[in-house]
Amino acid sequence: MxxxxxxxxxxxxxxxxxxxxxxxxxxxxxxxxxxxxxxxxxxxxxxxxxxxxxxxxxxxxxxxxxxxxxxxxxxxxxxxxxxxxxxxxxxxxxxxxxxxxxxxxxxxxxxxxxxxxxxxxxxxxxxxxxxxxxxxxxxxxxxxxxxxxxxxxxxxxxxxxxxxxxxxxxxxxxxxxxxxxxxxxxxxxxxxxxxxxxxxxxxxxxxxxxxxxxxxxMPVLPEATGAAGYLRDYLVKELHLLELADVAVRRQAPESIHSMRKAARRIRSALQTYADDVELDDTLVDELRWLGRRLSPARDLEVQWERLTDRVADIPIESQREATKARIDEYFSAKSDAARIESIEALDSERYVELLAGIDALIDQLSVAPSKHRKRAGLRPEKLVQSIGSVAKKVSKRVARVGDAEDPVERDERMHRARKGAKRMRYAIEVIAPLHPGRTDRALGRFDSFQDLLGEFQDSVVAREHLVDMVSEQHHAAESSFGLGILYRLESEIGAQQAAHLERAWRKALRAARKLWD
Structure with a gap:
């Protein structure tokens, strides 16, 4: 120990x-x-x-x-x-x-x-x-x-x-x-x-x-039944992970903000996908989005700091590597401290406590016998699968629009929208895993590769934004500015490579997921 x-x-x-x-x-x-x-x-x-x-x-x-x-x-x-x-x-x-x-x-x-x-x-x-x-x-x-x-x-x-x-x-x-x-x-x-x-x-x-x-x-939840039961059990699991991550964030434990943001995103995506199916109020979606925005800066800075530090090794001249590394550390250290304070302030707010209470109430609502809610009483679990199909159509449209972008800025924005849609679809598939465990496992396996591509692309976009900010700062040595320029070029190349493989990766992910509803 x-x-x-x-x-x-x-x-x-x-x-x-x-x-x-x-x-x-x-x-x-x-x-x-x-x-x-x-x-x-x-x-x-x-x-x-x-x-x-x-x-x-x-x-x-x-x-x-x-x-x-x-x-x-x-x-x-x-x-x-x-x-x-x-x-x-x-x-x-x-x-x-x-x-x-x-x-x-x-x-x-x-x-x-x-x-x-x-x-x-x-x-x-x-x-x-x-x-x-x-x-x-x-x-x-x-x-x-x-x-x-x-x-x-x-x-x-x-x-x-x-x-x-x-x-x-x-x-x-x-x-x-x-x-x-x-x-x-x-x-x-x-x-x-x-x-x-x-x-x-x-x-x-x-x-x-x-x-x-x-x-x-201790209060005991009734046995899950039907579509509402699948959603309730998923929310119970993710809420527990969010709560434990909350404690870890306050302790400044490694990867804690990432874990908390992921749990919040999964809950939000599940609610967005199945809100109409089980008569859910979308207020919680907005509040979960607020929480994600408060957590995102700290996590994004953490990822980017590590990413660009690793990328420094690609700078050919040692003096430029050292100067660039020092400048990256100075930049991210100041921003990370401020972002962490913002995250803790959000967790200490009454708004956050009310959000948790809202999720508690929703779980209780989904535990009520479905016969008391006519829409839920008639909802078959298979209907949830059709909701995933609807999300898939939206993602397909977003992927197709990436190729029509007229400039890199527009391409980046459309890739980001495709990424958000794919995440929502993935988390929706996780909810219905008990319904079709074999098919969902295969679909999620394909989604891992697709999301890795989108995640790498988005990280390259954010990295370029930070690099521009660092270059624009005054009173820094020329060696570090030159090194930052090299890193910007590398990140641009990475982004272009990921964008070029987007449609093919989506076709593979969609082919595996379509077996859930075809």
């Missing part, structure tokens, strides 16, 4: 933890783990832990697979915020236990952590949701050099949940990778799991202790 500083010099530290949970009964002892590969010694001890878990009244954090707690005892006492990060893996943010001088106390989570969760919480307050006391019997598996491979613990837990004061007790086993076990990763976890299985200790159905305590209080 590597530790890193997170969040612009704050007291928050982040670690990646990979662990698995198992159910066990009081009469199930742990098996002998000394035979697990690479284990040379096992340290055994017992620690007492107590933790207070916090959540909104409607369990927003738990529903997003996030936990916020204050723990005392053990090696990592403090405030912990756990975020999903993949199979068996979570990102855990640590904040030290504080006093009133730090702005938080035993019943007041740190403002720094609550700020990261503003979008998840919908800006609602959090309160004590559960109290857990744990007696932890710990076994630390070490290799021949003393490095910690994994920690296997038996937890005897007593929990009291806040909503109704019900008390629960259970035993569970946790296996967490140590710094010395990360190289083998899942192989080590699998080896320990195999040993546990010999003692009848099996994987837990609950992803966390808090889920075991409060899981039955």
């Amino acid at each position: 590597s530790t890193q500083q997170s969040g612009g010099g704050s007291a928050i530290h982040a670690t990646e933890e990979s662990e698995r949970k198992y159910t066990a009964t009081p009469d199930q002892p742990l098996p002998d783990l000394s035979g697990v590969a690479r284990v040379a010694s096992i340290d055994v001890d017992t620690v007492e832990l107590s933790a207070q878990y916090y959540d909104t009244s409607d369990l927003r954090l738990l529903r997003s697979k996030i936990t916020l707690r204050r723990r005392e005892g053990g090696d990592d006492a403090g405030w912990h915020l756990k975020l999903p990060a993949g199979l068996d893996t979570r990102t855990e943010l640590h904040f030290p236990l504080g006093t009133s001088g730090n702005g938080h106390g035993p019943d007041r989570p740190p403002a720094e952590l609550l700020g990261l969760l503003r979008g998840i919480r919908r800006n609602r307050p959090v309160a004590l949701a559960a109290l857990l006391s744990t007696t932890r019997n710990r076994r630390r598996l070490r290799d021949s050099e003393g490095a910690l491979l994994a920690e296997v613990v038996v937890d005897d837990v007593t929990a009291v949940r806040g909503p109704d004061d019900i008390e629960l007790q259970w035993r569970e086993v946790e296996v967490e990778l140590g710094d010395g076990g990360t190289a083998s990763g899942s192989e080590l976890l699998d080896a320990v799991e195999a040993q546990l299985a010999t003692a009848g200790i099996t994987r837990s159905p609950s992803p966390s202790k808090l889920h075991r305590v409060l899981g039955d209080l």
